[in-house]
Amino acid sequence: MITQEENERLTRCGPGTPAGEMLRRYWWPVAFSDDVKGVRPKKIKLLCEDFVLFRDGHGQLGMLEPLCAHRRTTLARGRVEKEGLRCCYHGWLWDAAGKCLETPAEDPSSRLKDTVSMKSYPVQEAAGLVFVYIGPAPAPLLPKFDLLVHSTGDRYVWGFTDHCNWLQCAEVMADATHLNWLHAGVYPMYAGKRPRVEYHERDYGIEYLYNMDDLPADKCSNVLFPTGNRFASARKELKGGSRQNMVIRTPVDDVTTDNFFISLHARADGKLVQHNAVPPDRACDTQWVPTEFDVYPAGDEEWWGVASIAQDRAALEGQGRIHDRSRENLGASDKGIALYRKILKESIEAVEQGRDPKGVIRDPAKNPVIDFGTRLHDIQRKLEIEA
C-alpha cells in the first residue's frame, strides 16, 4: 500500500526531490540529432529544469544553463556561430564547454571574459538521439543497449509526448497483462486471454517472459530501469513482419513525459539506413507525433476505438496527470508493478545513501553490448552489431 506522501516521493522529479535526485544519475535522450543544427539553439526541459542545446560550427554539441551569466537573459534567443552560442542581449559568446570567448562591449584589454563561465553539461549522441547528463560529476557511461549500437536495418527514430507523470509511463512497461486488453485489437492472438508471466530482476532492470498455452513460444520484454523498454512487436498491421523497438521515456517535468523511440526493421542488404520519421505503418508526417491531453486518434478496431499508437497514452493519461497510487487495488497478477516499485524504492534509497541506483555503469570493462535478443512467439531476430 502506498500512501499519498510516498506517492509524492516516488513521482516528483524536480531538483532536490528523492526521485528527481535518483533520475539525475542517468543519461537522458532530449532531442533528435538532426534537430540540433543551424543558427537557432534548442530549448530543453528535463526533470523540471531548463537548458539550451546547440551544435557549434565544428559539430561540437553543447548544453548550457539557460540564462546568460552577464545580465541573465535567455540564451534560447541566441545565435549559434562557428565557435559557440552568442547571447542576443549584448553579444557575449559562449563555447560548448561554457567558456566565455567574447564580451564585445568591453575594452579589448578587458579580462572580464576570463572571470565568468556558464554551467555546461555532458552531451553525446547514439542512434540519432542526443543524450545529456545533468547529475553530479563524474557522469556514468551510457549503457550499450543493443538498439543504440546495432549496425544494420532500417532505423526509425521518432517520438511523442505523454501529458502525465513519468512514473505511470514507466510502470506500464512492467505491466504485462495490459497487452491482452488495451492492445487486444492489434494483437488478436492475445486478446482477452490470461498469460502466465515470469518476471526476473536483471542488472539493467526487469526481464519478463510471457507465455500463453496456445502460442508456440514465449514473448520476452525488458524494462531498462528507470524508464526504458526493449521489446519486439508483430502487430496486425505489420502483416507478418516484425520490428525491434526501444523506447526511453524522458521526464520533462512532473506532468510531461517525452517518449523517444528507436524502431528497427531488418534489411536484406545489410546496410544501416537512418529514417528521421515515424515507421511507415504509423501514418504521421512528422517525426514528433503531435499529442494533446485526453485527445486520441480513432482506431478501427472493435475494442476501445483508439488507434494503436495512442492506446498506452490513453490509459496513462486516463490515470490523471499524477496517478494517485494510494487508491489502487493491486492483484496477484500485478507482480511486475510490485517488482518495479521495489527497484524504484531501492534506487531512491541508494542515492540517498550516496550509492549508485540500479543499472548505472561506470567501469568501461563492465559495459559490454547488452544484446536482448528480444523475441515474440515465433520471431527471433538476431541484431548485427559491430562493437
Ligand code: FES
Ligand atoms: S545578457 Fe547576455 S550578453 Fe548581456
Ligand SMILES: [Fe+2]
Ligand atoms: Fe502498452
